Amino acid sequence: MITLVGMNHASAPLDLRERACFAEGEIEGALSRLRxxxxxxxxxxxxxxxxxxxxxxxxxxxxxxxxxxxxxxxERGIDEALLERxxxxxxxxxxxxxxxxxxxxxxxxxxxxxxxxxxxxxxYETARRCQATGxxxxxxxxxxxxxxxxxxxxxxxSRHAVSVAYAAAKLARSLFDDLTGRKALLLGAGKMTELxxxxxxxQGVPSLTIANRTYARASTLAASLSGTAISWDDVPQALERxxxxxxxxxxxxxxxxxxxxxxxxxxxxxxxxxxVDIAVPRDVEPETNTLEGVYLYDVDDLQDIVDxxxxxxxxxxxxARRLLEIxxxxxxxxxxxxxxxPTISALYERLHGMERDEIARFSRRLASFGEAERATVEELxxxxxxxILHRPTLTLKAAADRGEAARFAALYREIFGLDADAxxxxxxxxxxxxxxxxxx
Amino acid sequence: MTRGLLEIAIALHAxxxxxxxxxEIGKRxxxxxxxxxxxxxxxxxxxxxxxxxxxxxxAVPVRxxxxxxxxLGCFVLGLHLVLGLGRGLPGIALxxxxxxxxxxxxxxxxxxxxxxxxxxxxxxxxxxxxxxxTAGMAALAVAFAMSVLFLVKDRALKLKRSVRILxxxxxxxxxxxxxxxxxxxxxxxxxxxxxxxLAMQAELNRPLWGWAAKEVFPxxxxxxxxxxxxxxxxxxxxxxxxAVLTICGFALGILTVFGMSRR
Numbered sequence: 001m002i003t004l005v006g007m008n009h010a011s012a013p014l015d016l017r018e019r020a021c022f023a024e025g026e027i028e029g030a031l032s033r034l035r036x037x038x039x040x041x042x043x044x045x046x047x048x049x050x051x052x053x054x055x056x057x058x059x060x061x062x063x064x065x066x067x068x069x070x071x072x073x074x075e076r077g078i079d080e081a082l083l084e085r086x087x088x089x090x091x092x093x094x095x096x097x098x099x100x101x102x103x104x105x106x107x108x109x110x111x112x113x114x115x116x117x118x119x120x121x122x123x124y125e126t127a128r129r130c131q132a133t134g135x136x137x138x139x140x141x142x143x144x145x146x147x148x149x150x151x152x153x154x155x156x157x158s159r160h161a162v163s164v165a166y167a168a169a170k171l172a173r174s175l176f177d178d179l180t181g182r183k184a185l186l187l188g189a190g191k192m193t194e195l196x197x198x199x200x201x202x203q204g205v206p207s208l209t210i211a212n213r214t215y216a217r218a219s220t221l222a223a224s225l226s227g228t229a230i231s232w233d234d235v236p237q238a239l240e241r242x243x244x245x246x247x248x249x250x251x252x253x254x255x256x257x258x259x260x261x262x263x264x265x266x267x268x269x270x271x272x273x274x275x276v277d278i279a280v281p282r283d284v285e286p287e288t289n290t291l292e293g294v295y296l297y298d299v300d301d302l303q304d305i306v307d308x309x310x311x312x313x314x315x316x317x318x319x320a321r322r323l324l325e326i327x328x329x330x331x332x333x334x335x336x337x338x339x340x341x342p343t344i345s346a347l348y349e350r351l352h353g354m355e356r357d358e359i360a361r362f363s364r365r366l367a368s369f370g371e372a373e374r375a376t377v378e379e380l381x382x383x384x385x386x387x388i389l390h391r392p393t394l395t396l397k398a399a400a401d402r403g404e405a406a407r408f409a410a411l412y413r414e415i416f417g418l419d420a421d422a423x424x425x426x427x428x429x430x431x432x433x434x435x436x437x438x439x440x
Numbered sequence: 441m442t443r444g445l446l447e448i449a450i451a452l453h454a455x456x457x458x459x460x461x462x463x464e465i466g467k468r469x470x471x472x473x474x475x476x477x478x479x480x481x482x483x484x485x486x487x488x489x490x491x492x493x494x495x496x497x498x499a500v501p502v503r504x505x506x507x508x509x510x511x512l513g514c515f516v517l518g519l520h521l522v523l524g525l526g527r528g529l530p531g532i533a534l535x536x537x538x539x540x541x542x543x544x545x546x547x548x549x550x551x552x553x554x555x556x557x558x559x560x561x562x563x564x565x566x567x568x569x570x571x572x573x574t575a576g577m578a579a580l581a582v583a584f585a586m587s588v589l590f591l592v593k594d595r596a597l598k599l600k601r602s603v604r605i606l607x608x609x610x611x612x613x614x615x616x617x618x619x620x621x622x623x624x625x626x627x628x629x630x631x632x633x634x635x636x637x638l639a640m641q642a643e644l645n646r647p648l649w650g651w652a653a654k655e656v657f658p659x660x661x662x663x664x665x666x667x668x669x670x671x672x673x674x675x676x677x678x679x680x681x682x683a684v685l686t687i688c689g690f691a692l693g694i695l696t697v698f699g700m701s702r703r
Binding site for chain 2: 173174175176177269270271272289292293295297301
């Protein structure tokens with residue numbers, strides 16, 4: 001069963017999310033440590049500026065949740081009690097529902113925002129690369145991604161979504177008459193920063209300066225935005241000239257200190273400076289906001305602005321939730337059928353085993369039979385077993401459709417004495433349904 | 441009669457200011473337009489009161505602190521209506537009618553004690569001094585209003601509070617620019633007002649300096665604004681500190697009211 005442990009912008013304050021957040025380079029190592037935990041068969045880590053979520057598959061969701069929470073606490077150095085207060089846990093269909101909602105942007109700070117889809121895709125690719133995912137998480141994420149795509153296009157939820165870039169532009173208009181002729185400095189050349197930069201250019205900001213730890217990336221982005229790339233060391237000088245700073249690096253510690261900004265203020269001759277920090281962990285020391293003429297906004301501060309047009313997006317979100325529920329039910333059916341796979345395979349093994357045993361038992365009497373006759377008898381027996389198995393298999397699948405798979409599986413195991421064979425068959429059973437992902 | 445008219449004026453002024461305020465916050469253009477009409481009516485009534493006061497004393501109607509505040513309030517409202525500040529900059533419509541209404545209300549409650557020696561009010565330097573100084577204070581009142589708006593908006597932006605009133609207000613840059621230009625005009629007119637006041641004293645063969653409130657406070661205000669303009673030009677003063685100093689300068693200027701009944 002799937003278990004999800006996580007925290008987002010609604011459940012945890014920014015400073016806790018900062019501490020819990022995994023940097024891009026840390027995820028692979030964390031995944032291998034997570035997979036090494038007993039009882040966790042599959043895992044995936046999603047770490048964005050607004051959420052840190054760990055998806056894990058294991059037999060006992062309650063135990064998996066405890067282990068994952070302990071892992072997160074140990075890995076990020078967070079007090080477990082604090083984590084318990086701010087983290088949420090979903091298991092089974094609720095976990096799947098949450099994942100579908102997240103991918104569709106229904107759980108995002110900016111309701112319906114599309115960037116999360118790409119972030120989930122990247123998190124999934126990383127988990128796959130580390131061989132941390134398996135049939136269930138593969139199916140869940142792939143299903144969620146395709147369902148989100150369908151839901152977005154049919155409800156138009158993304159059309160109404162305002163972006164962080166929009167919020168930054170609106171904030172800028174609170175400070176400046178208009179954005180034409182303004183100079184903006186971008187710190188970081190990631191996807192979110194690029195999107196925000198494109199929006200600023202669209203709003204009339206003609207001059208973009210881009211700085212990144214890797215100069216080549218800054219240079220590439222600058223070329224695509226008709227901006228200017230500068231080296232990281234030139235950032236303090238650039239601060240003296242620009243009106244807007246947009247920062248979204250993946251740095252683990254603040255890259256812009258209060259002191260750096262304070263030094264730049266003298267040369268600014270009182271011109272206000274808007275700093276929008278969309279990075280988690282934050283790129284700019286929060287104390288920078290105490291400087292006169294400096295207005296620092298982080299992702300949480302943008303909440304009020306991005307709530308604009310919320311009515312329209314909420315209506316679209318309701319429709320999206322309704323559509324996603326159908327997808328969640330479909331996934332849950334698949335999962336239940338997949339969960340039946342060991343029972344069905346054990347049942348097949350059991351009856352075909354009996355068939356083989358009976359043939360062996362009657363081998364002396366069959367010795368007088370010719371090769372063709374013997375084959376006919378064996379074929380007859382196999383067909384009979386298949387016919388006997390056909391109805392119970394269909395009944396099991398129908399039970400799965402009704403959400404009664406577990407009860408029926410237990411019943412079958414008892415009637416046919418399958419548990420007695422389980423240990424013998426473990427690991428070698430034909431887990432056809434799980435592996436193939438087909439519910440034929 | 442003037443008292444009754446003044447009461448009508450303040451009632452109209454308050455109603456107009458409230459309608460403008462409500463119209464701006466609630467994004468109701470009808471209220472804003474209606475408020476502007478009521479404010480225009482208040483302006484006409486206030487001008488009539490001033491004309492009646494002038495005619496009764498056969499002099500410029502700034503013989504007392506109350507009359508001075510009435511003239512100042514009327515002047516600020518005139519700036520708001522005639523110059524159309526409120527139309528171009530929606531947020532200003534929130535502040536100027538309220539500031540001018542407060543001045544007119546103060547004129548209603550302050551005791552109106554006319555100064556002695558009414559003959560001097562007919563002299564040319566006195567008229568020039570009074571008109572120029574009042575116009576200067578009116579411009580400084582606009583600068584004061586902009587500074588208050590600046591401080592409120594700056595605080596809201598710093599605390600990241602979404603204040604509905606402020607969403608309709610101009611950008612910080614605009615507020616600062618309008619306030620700065622109003623301060624430039626106010627300072628220039630205040631300088632002229634002080635110069636004409638000195639000329640008036642010289643014409644009357646009076647000492648140029650007598651430590652009276654109407655001499656000390658305008659000079660103190662002038663020094664504050666002179667320092668502020670110099671500092672702004674040098675780039676060493678802006679934003680909050682500039683707004684606070686503008687408010688202080690205007691407060692010093694308005695204290696002149698306490699010296700109005702002494703000549």
